[in-house]
Structures are given as C-alpha cells and as structure tokens.
Amino acid sequence: MIRQIAKKLVKRYWSYEYHTMLNGTAGKILRNIESIKGKTDPKLIKLSNEYANDVFGWKGYAPWLSVYSAVSGSFKEGWIPDNYYGRIVVPTLKGDYGRVANLKSFNNKIFKRDVFPDLVYYANGLFFSTDYEVIPPEKIKEIVFKKSNRIVFKSDNSAQGRGISFFEKSSFDVNKVKMLGNGVIQDYIRQHAFFNELMPNSVATMRFTTTIDDGGNSVVRACYLRIGRNADTHVKSDSHIMIPINLRTGNLYEHGFTPKWTTTDRHPDTGILFENKSIPNFTKCLSTALELHKLMPQARCIGWDMIVDENNDVKIMEWNGNHNGIKFSEATQGPCFSDLHWETLWKKQRSLID
Structure with missing residues (x-):
C-alpha cells in the first residue's frame, strides 16, 4: 500500500513539473506575440479557459489554447493543447x-526504404551496415565517404538540432564517432x-x-x-x-x-x-x-x-x-486533429491529470 501511494505521489510530482514547464513556455510565447500584436482579446482568453475545463477536464490546458487564439486572432473548437498532447495523447496512442x-539504427529495419540517407549505424561498440552486417572500424572511412567528402552523425535521442556532428573526409577519426555514442552516420544531403x-x-x-x-x-x-x-x-x-x-x-x-x-x-x-x-x-x-x-x-x-x-x-x-511537436501546426493550420476525437482520451487517463 505504501509503495502504491509513493508511486502515485511521484507520478503526480512529474505531472506537475511537466505542465509547469510547458505552460511556462506558453506564457512566454503569448507575451512575445502580445508585444507585437497587442493584448489578446479577453473573450478569447475566457473561451480558452472554459473550453479547457469543459472539454479536457482541466483549466491547466488553457495556456496553449490562448497561444493558438493569439496567433489566429480567433478561437477554434477542436484544437489540442500541447501539454494535453504530451501527457494524454502520446502515452495513449503511442506507448513505448x-x-x-x-x-x-532501427530506421532500415522498420522501413526498408532508400529515402533515408543512412550509411552506417553504430550501437553498443559495433559499426554495421544498413543491411545489419558488422563492419570493422578500419573500413568505416572508406565506406562513408564513397559519395561525398562530408558526412553527418546523429546521436540516438537527438532532438531540436542537438546531438548532430559533421565530419570531413580529410580529418575523419573513427574514434571520435565512437565517443559520440550510439547513432547513425548519414550522407550529407545537397x-x-x-x-x-x-x-x-x-x-x-x-x-x-x-x-x-x-x-x-x-x-x-x-x-x-x-x-x-x-x-x-x-x-x-x-x-x-x-x-x-x-x-x-x-x-x-x-x-x-x-x-x-x-x-x-x-x-x-x-x-x-x-x-x-x-x-x-x-x-x-x-x-x-x-x-x-x-x-x-x-x-x-x-x-x-x-x-x-x-x-x-x-x-x-x-x-x-514520441512527442513530435504539434503546437505550431495547431496554431497556424489547425485544428488538425478534430475528427480523431482525441479530446475524449483524458477520461481513460484520469490518473495523469493534476
């Protein structure tokens, strides 16, 4: 019983941290928009609060609806708040x-298409081809620079432009790639x-x-x-x-x-x-x-x-x-997902809501 209570408290803590972080970002964005466009119509803020509470079950989803409203200059039913997407939609419709x-290194295992510029994968101390054949380290330079004098390495779990390194043929050192950890070597796209x-x-x-x-x-x-x-x-x-x-x-x-x-x-x-x-x-x-x-x-x-x-x-x-961003698309092109009824998913995930 004590362990279950502890788990629930930890879950609530991380949920609080998550919402605080994302809603803090929404607040900054709204202030940036208003510094140029002027204060958002109070009616739109009121609609955002009411819609968040009535449709998503919690007023804490309103900040992103206010951002969307400020961008579009109107309120649109069907929008999905960014923190609702990450806390409710992602775990419900994606899981692990x-x-x-x-x-x-799973790119070619899953998709088996030549649309990826992947050349060589590196994982857990091994280099291997897109056909998943192990390659000796001394052969990596010869393989990855066949078509170009420049390559890109992307680390696992890289995002938002982080975890990306560039290598030139003239100065390439395979040991430097190893130091970056697991990831993929890709051809440099022209x-x-x-x-x-x-x-x-x-x-x-x-x-x-x-x-x-x-x-x-x-x-x-x-x-x-x-x-x-x-x-x-x-x-x-x-x-x-x-x-x-x-x-x-x-x-x-x-x-x-x-x-x-x-x-x-x-x-x-x-x-x-x-x-x-x-x-x-x-x-x-x-x-x-x-x-x-x-x-x-x-x-x-x-x-x-x-x-x-x-x-x-x-x-x-x-x-x-995983948590692919939807907030920019929702604000500028949305509502993008209104026919999918994502707004009902929170009822299946009540324990995730503060």
Whole structure:
C-alpha cells in the first residue's frame, strides 16, 4: 500500500513539473506575440479557459489554447493543447512504440526504404551496415565517404538540432564517432536549389505530421518548413524560421515565424520573400510520408523531417514518433486533429491529470 501511494505521489510530482514547464513556455510565447500584436482579446482568453475545463477536464490546458487564439486572432473548437498532447495523447496512442524513433539504427529495419540517407549505424561498440552486417572500424572511412567528402552523425535521442556532428573526409577519426555514442552516420544531403535560395548555409527541413486513424488509413495533417540562419550549420529550434506550407498546393504561407513566434514575411538573413514560393516535388513528399507511416502504425502520430535534394529526390532526415511537436501546426493550420476525437482520451487517463 505504501509503495502504491509513493508511486502515485511521484507520478503526480512529474505531472506537475511537466505542465509547469510547458505552460511556462506558453506564457512566454503569448507575451512575445502580445508585444507585437497587442493584448489578446479577453473573450478569447475566457473561451480558452472554459473550453479547457469543459472539454479536457482541466483549466491547466488553457495556456496553449490562448497561444493558438493569439496567433489566429480567433478561437477554434477542436484544437489540442500541447501539454494535453504530451501527457494524454502520446502515452495513449503511442506507448513505448513511439520511442523507437529515438534509436537511429532501427530506421532500415522498420522501413526498408532508400529515402533515408543512412550509411552506417553504430550501437553498443559495433559499426554495421544498413543491411545489419558488422563492419570493422578500419573500413568505416572508406565506406562513408564513397559519395561525398562530408558526412553527418546523429546521436540516438537527438532532438531540436542537438546531438548532430559533421565530419570531413580529410580529418575523419573513427574514434571520435565512437565517443559520440550510439547513432547513425548519414550522407550529407545537397538540397534542392529552391531551399538554397532561402538559406544556403544549412539544409532545411520540412516537418510533415501524419496520423493513423482507427481504420488504418494514414493522413497528412500539417506541414511546415524549417530554415536555419546564417550562423547555423544545421537547423536548430532556438534559431530557425518556421513557415507553414499549404497542404493542397505546396505553397509557402506569406508569413513565417521566429522562435519567439513573431512573424516575418522574408528570411531575416537572405531577405527572400516567402510569398509565391512553392515546394518542389511536393506531391512525392506527401506520398512518402503516407507510405512510411503505414509501415509503423503502432505510433499513431508521427512527425517526418524531410527535404528534396538536388536530384529532386525526397530524403527523410529523421522521424519523430514520441512527442513530435504539434503546437505550431495547431496554431497556424489547425485544428488538425478534430475528427480523431482525441479530446475524449483524458477520461481513460484520469490518473495523469493534476
């Protein structure tokens, strides 16, 4: 009995910490938006509070609804708060399966597609090919630099631009890779000229969010482009520019967003306007995301980070099966999931709510 009580107290503590952290982020974002747009209409804040309490069972889900309202200038029924998604939807519709995405060496085991730029995996002291044949360390340099003089290493559990290292052929040391821990060596992608025009210093990424419904159908729910800044070697969450993409046309929205969620109509470094820009080979991007998710239906919502390369081929840089972010898509393109009835899931997870 004492052990059960202790477990419940620990669970409540971590739940409190989680909500405090995410709602604190929502508060900062709302203040950033209001510093430019002015105070959010009190009616929208009131609707957010009432909707959170009535639909999700707790007023603590209101802060993200207020952010969405401030971005869109209106309130929309069907939005999913970011902390509700992470605390209720993720454990209910993914469980442990979504965490597989954090283990890079499972990419080819699950998907068996050449859309990943994976060259060699490293796990628990062994290097092995995408066919899972062990490779002696002394042969790694020869294998990974066959096509390019530059490669990328991504550590397991890397996220938001962290855990990424670049290696040049001239200075490559296999022991330095070992020191980074388990992960994947990927070919360095040469992005399509469209993305180079926006920012040539780093490879952009497009985030496609897909779901699997109860009938087993995969559906693309949202999409946006992430572009790095002049000083970045790769896209980072603390500096990137995010531009929503129209799912019907593949066109960029007129305005993008900074990490502080303030808007801009052009890239702050290159000065390139976003309006009237259309993603190359967009139809193939959509179909690739849909096809891949059917191979991993256990995780009911996945974020795919992809790009179109210089040969007009679609490349998947990584997939996010655990807490893939939905907040930006909900605010700019949502509600994205209103037909899935996620708002009812909390009734099955009452013990997770403060």
